[in-house]
Amino acid sequence: MRIAVAGALGRMGQAVSKAAEKEPGLSLAAGFDRPDAEGAGLMSQDAALAEADVVIDFTNPAASVALAEACAARGGPALVIGSTGFDAAQITAIAEASKKLAIVRAGNFSLGVNMLMGLVEEAARRLGPDDYDLEIFEAHHRRKIDAPSGTALMLGEAAARGRNVELGKVARHARDGITGPRPAGEIGFSVMRGGDVIGEHSVTFAADDEILTLSHSARDRGLFARGAVVAARWVAGRPPGEYDMRDVLGFSG
Numbered sequence: 637m638r639i640a641v642a643g644a645l646g647r648m649g650q651a652v653s654k655a656a657e658k659e660p661g662l663s664l665a666a667g668f669d670r671p672d673a674e675g676a677g678l679m680s681q682d683a684a685l686a687e688a689d690v691v692i693d694f695t696n697p698a699a700s701v702a703l704a705e706a707c708a709a710r711g712g713p714a715l716v717i718g719s720t721g722f723d724a725a726q727i728t729a730i731a732e733a734s735k736k737l738a739i740v741r742a743g744n745f746s747l748g749v750n751m752l753m754g755l756v757e758e759a760a761r762r763l764g765p766d767d768y769d770l771e772i773f774e775a776h777h778r779r780k781i782d783a784p785s786g787t788a789l790m791l792g793e794a795a796a797r798g799r800n801v802e803l804g805k806v807a808r809h810a811r812d813g814i815t816g817p818r819p820a821g822e823i824g825f826s827v828m829r830g831g832d833v834i835g836e837h838s839v840t841f842a843a844d845d846e847i848l849t850l851s852h853s854a855r856d857r858g859l860f861a862r863g864a865v866v867a868a869r870w871v872a873g874r875p876p877g878e879y880d881m882r883d884v885l886g887f888s889g
Contacts, residue, residue: 637872638665639865640688640713642703644678645669648694648718651861656692659865681706685713690868694718694860696781701726704733714871716864717741720786734878740871742881743786745863749837750881752852753794756839759850760798765821768841768848770795775828775836783827784809787837792823795839 639656643649644667656664666684667677685691685706690713693700700719707715717730720743730741744750760770772795774788784792789803796803801821808824818824828836838851854860863881870884881887 637661637869638663638687638689639868640666640668640684640691642681642684642691642693642699643669643695645673645675646694648857648861651857652692652694652864655858655861655865656868659869662865662869685710688713690714690716690872692716692718692864692868694864697722697726701729701733704730704737704739708733708736712737714738714868714874715740716867716871718745718860718864721782731878735876737876738871738874738879739877740867740879740881740884742867743790744835745860745867745881746852746854747863747885749787749790749852750885750887752837752839752850753790753882754887755850756791757794757798759839759841759848760795762798763841763843763848765799768843769818769822769824771824771826771840771842773826773828773836773838773840775830775833777832777834778829780829783829784825785827785835785837787835788825788827791837791839792825795823 639662641649641652644653653664653667656662665687666679668679668681668684693703693715697719700717704715707713714737717739730739772788772791774785776785792803792807806821806823808822834857835854838849841848867884
């Protein structure tokens with residue numbers, strides 16, 4: 637199977653390239669980046685798409701949408717998207733592209749994080765909002781441009797599913813000044829940016845007499861690259877549609 641890497645000069649692009657090169661049965665067919673980028677072995681986007689069965693993309697929302705539309709226009713290749721920070725219009729554009737090709741889009745490609753989401757959903761289902769306040773914390777390196785992280789939002793969605801509510805109606809993204817008492821059922825988010833933190837996420841259920849915290853720490857970016865390669869293997873040859881890591885790992889039932 638032939639893999640192309642979008643954003644090949646970026647940190648995640650380089651990690652994906654290394655992971656693909658080490659994987660038996662895979663061929664790193666092409667790498668591409670911005671049109672003005674220069675580097676050994678880089679191709680144009682059009683040339684790379686012609687060479688690949690699957691493209692792995694960790695760039696940014698605008699570039700990912702443009703790539704999805706380009707792949708859809710030519711009927712492939714399949715696409716694995718690890719970018720985060722999409723707005724509603726961009727999510728709609730990717731969903732439209734997925735009518736013509738298979739796309740795996742996930743805020744996090746870690747097996748551990750996807751297990752964490754299942755645990756959070758189950759805990760939220762059993763630890764009700766009248767007794768347990770729910771807070772999500774995430775930390776990343778200083779270069780990350782979106783907040784909260786895609787993973788934090790995925791954890792929020794998992795908690796909201798567990799409590800059978802819409803995240804948008806209960807999420808609290810900032811507290812400052814005289815905020816008043818905390819409403820029952822609120823799902824709070826807090827964010828740290830600094831240093832070279834790869835990714836820290838925790839979900840806390842706080843009651844009057846106990847606190848439960850579920851957490852995940854990423855130690856190496858290769859973790860996400862390996863997960864993306866697993867997703868690329870899975871999505872190759874799939875029918876058009878938008879999938880996520882729960883599909884890839886068989887957690888969707």
